[in-house]
Amino acid sequence: MNDKRMQEMLANLDVENPSEVCPIKDVLATMLDKWTMMIVLVLGKHKVLRFADVKRSVVGISPKMLTKSLRTLERDGHVKRTVYPEVPIRVEYNLTDQGSIFLKKLVDLADWIVPHVPAIVKNREEFIK
C-alpha cells in the first residue's frame, strides 16, 4: 500500500470527527473488543460451539459478558445462532461468511504480531518511567 492509497483510506476513516459521524470507527471498536475477539478466534478454531463450550474455551469470561458479546456478534452478522428445541435445549454458534473474513483479518494481524512480540516485550522491559 503506497502513501497515496493510505491517505485516501485515512480520509475515509474520518478520524478527526466524532464517531456518530463515522460508523467505521464504531464498527472497528465493537469488533476489536477483547472478549469479542477471543470468541471469534475460538469459533474459528472449533467451527461450531454451544454456549457452555464457548464459555469453557474463553477462559475467565462470565455468562453475562459471554451473552452480551455473542448478541453483539449476532446483531452485526458475524455469528449465527441456531436453536434446537430439544430437551435440554441446545444452542449452537458458528461464524457466518462475514465473520470468517473478519477472523481472517484478525489472524492476519496476529500473524504480523507474532514475530514482533519479542521486540515489544524487550522494549517494555527497557522502558523506564
Added chain:
Amino acid sequence: MNDKRMQEMLANLDVENPSEVCPIKDVLATMLDKWTMMIVLVLGKHKVLRFADVKRSVVGISPKMLTKSLRTLERDGHVKRTVYPEVPIRVEYNLTDQGSIFLKKLVDLADWIVPHVPAIVKNREEFIK
C-alpha cells in the same frame, strides 16, 4: 490463507489459556484499544505531531488518556517521542517503522470494513431483541 495455516495460527494464539501465558493476546488487546488506534491513525495521516496537535486531531480525548496512550505506544516501540528543550517546550510524536506496519495492518482491516458497514448497519436495524 487455507484452513491448515489458519489452525496453526490459532494454535499459536493459544486462545484457550489466560493472557499471562499468551503475550500475543496482550499485545493485540493493547494495540487495538480505542484511543490508541485513533492516535496511530492521525500520526499516520500527519507524520509528525505535537501533543496539542494530537489532542486536537483525536476529538474528545482528555489529556490524561492522551498521555497514557502515547506512553503505551512509546513503551511498545510503535511511537517515537522527541523532546526539544525550547521555551515553551516542544515535544514531537511520530510513528516508528514498527508503528507504520501496525498502521498498515489497521488500515487493511478498515479497508475490509468500509464496504461492509452498510450491511452491518442494516443487520443492526433489523435485529430485534
Added chain:
DNA sequence: TTAGCAAGTATACAAAAGGATAGTGTTGTT
C-alpha cells in the same frame, strides 16, 4: 415429585476506564 440439565437472566457488588478541570514550571510577551 423431586432432581437435573442447558442456556441463559437478574442482581449485587467491585474494579477499571474515562471525563472535567485545576494546577505546575518555565520563559517570553504586553
Added chain:
DNA sequence: AACAACACTATCCTTTTGTATACTTGCTAA
C-alpha cells in the same frame, strides 16, 4: 506584574465494564 504558551500531572467524580452467584424455564428421567 499579569498573562499566555506548552506539555503535561493531579484530583475528584461518574460511567462503564466486569465478576460472582443465585435464579428461571421447560421438560424429562428416576
